[in-house]
Amino acid sequence: PHRRRAVAFAGLRVSAVAWEELATRRPGHTALTAAARHSHCKRLAAEGDLARACTALTAPPALAPSPDTLVSLQAKHPQAPDLSALGSPRPGAVPDFEIEAVAQAVQGFKRGSAPGPSGLRADHLREALLSAHADEVATDLTGPRVAGLLLASAxxxxxxxxxxxxxxxHATRAWLHHNSGHADKILVKLDFRNAFNSVDRTALLRAVRADSPECACWADWCYGCSSRLLFGDSVIQSTCGVQQGDPLRPLFFALVLQPALAAAEGPLDLRYAFLDDVVLAGSSVPVCRALDRLTAEAARVGLVLEPTKSEVVVPNSGICPLASCGVAASLSCWAPLLAGPPTATMELPDAQTALLLLRYCASHVKLVHAARVTPPPLHEPALLEFDERVRSCLEHIGALTLTQQAWRQACLKVRLGGLGLRSASRHAPAAYIAYVSACAAACSQLDPNFRLDLSQPVATYNAAVAAGDRVPPAPQHVRQQQLSAALDAAELAAIQ
Structure with a gap:
């Protein structure tokens, strides 16, 4: 029976790919019909690939091949000189990772993720690790993501x-809060123009050979020659930058950027990068001098600042984008985008798939990051509005009208008798408390004067849970899962 089901499923998948993704995408017709999008979404959801199912439902169609689009793509991939002058890399010693660490890294890859240069998808590796030859496969493979953990810079x-x-x-918000009103303090947020496609591969390969010889052969395999990018019937030669699909792409870019960050070292309060976004903060004169040094050093590796995407922030509560008024303005701009996935589930004719996507892709999960980094009072109105949108979608999917008690139960976990549609507004304090406490040590490395006041979110959280689940004013090492479980327990007790 299992073999017959596997054969039937494989046949269904092949026919779906051949018909929906090839036959319906005729030249000049890049947009799928609504019925085809819904069918594609349902198929991906049935395979357990919920993220891609939601994307299939909401993502805009790809641009049709045209001369103008081709010119724009070619401009995104500048040409570089031949790399043959570097010579071949010296094979470095491959790190001897434990089998368990490699297996854990492979199991952590997203289902359905695209393959790298080897052509192997994460699903292939995951299946291999479940076979009788798992030990042999895990021994021969090295987890590139694990290597990244060993080579990161502070x-x-x-x-x-x-x-x-x-x-x-969190570190940036705390710095702006503590320096609010200071006459001579500034913060600059720098962004590089087309950074990942423009970084010099010669500099990249030299940096990898010098700082990470274990990865040199991999880097030369990926970047030692031109990459061929296909767009319709055209081929774009990519000779600069790092490529999507390379698991070491963030690490390689970070290695190339390190000399520029080191050049910016000086009497600054903050100096860090999140990939291609760089933040410098402190007194105006040292920041300006550090900016000049960083700009010059970055230009050596093909990175040019993009003025239209870079910002200068003055720590004044009236104009700072991380203050109350700035957060409210940002949320008002993002509201239509956040509302897109919940609303899109209402279009699906399959109610079960629609509910599945609403639970895992289009409800509270859309705002998890915002809840982790934003003080709850600053975005409470937006969270309440988002919860109402999710409730409306549920009522539409189920063709029903929910009472307030029924909606409160729907927001509980499935194992507690709910539908798993966690309330973003109710769980926001738990997310903020947990991640401020989890990030405190790393924030202190960026800014030794780091501190954030948790008294207000802690008070809000403690008022919503049982006495035995309350946390101290400055909680240490608390997990969001633990805090949210206490909120669910209190809510369940209240509606019973």
Whole structure:
């Protein structure tokens, strides 16, 4: 029976790919019909690839091949001189990772993720690790993502730093708060123009050979010659930058950027990068001098600042983008985009698939990062509005009208009798408390004067849970899962 089901499923998948993704994409017709999008979404959801299922439902169609589009793509991939002058790399000693570490890294890859230069998808590797030859396969493979953890720099929070993006936001917000009103303090946020496609591969390969010889052969395999990018019937030669699909892409970029970050070292309060976004903060004169040195050093490796995407922030509560008014303005701009996935699930004719996507891709998960890095009062109105949109979608999918008690139950976990549609507004304090405490040590490395006041979110959280689940004013090492479980327990007790 299992073999017959596997054969039937494979046949269904092949026919779906051949018909929906090839036959319906005729020249000049890049947009799928609504019925085809819904069928594609349902098929991906049935395979367990919920993220791609949601993307199939909401993503805009690809641009049709045209001369103008081809010219724009070619401009995104500047040409570089021949790399043959570098010579062949010296094979470095491959790190001897434990089998368990490699297996854990492979199991952590997203289902359905695209292959790298080897052509092997994460699903292929995951299946191999489940076979009788798992030990042999795991011994012969090295987990590139694990290597990245060993080679990260303290000033680069985009590689090898858990929750690095959260660390960057919390450290920056705390600095702006503590320096509010200071006459001579500034913060600059720098962005490089087309950074990942423009970085000099000669500099990249030299940096990898010098700082990470274990990865030199891999880097030369990926970047030692021109990459061929296909667009319709045209071929674009990519001779600069790092490529999507390379698991070491963030690490390689960070290695190339390190000399520029080192050149910016000086009497600054903050100096860090999250991949190609660089932040410098402190008194105006040292920041300007550091900016000049960083700009000059970055230009040596093909990186040019993009003025239209770079910002100068004055720590004044009236104009700072991380203050209350700035957060409100940003959320108002993003509201239509955040509302897109929940609303799109209402179009699906299959109610079961629609509910599945609403639970895992289009409800609270859309705002998890915002809840982790934003003080709850600053975006509470937006979270309440988002919760109402999710409720409306659920009512439309189920063709029903929910009472307030029924909606509260729907927001509980499935194992508690709910639908798993976690309330973004109710769980926001738990997310913020957990991630401020988790990021505190890393934030202190960026800014020794780091501190954030958690009294208000802690008070809000403690008022919503049982007495035994309350946390101290400055909690240490608390997990969001633990805090949210206490909120669910209190909510369940209240509606019973």
């Amino acid at each position: 000033s680069e929070v985009g590689v090898g730093v858990p929750s690095g993006c959260d660390v960057a936001v």
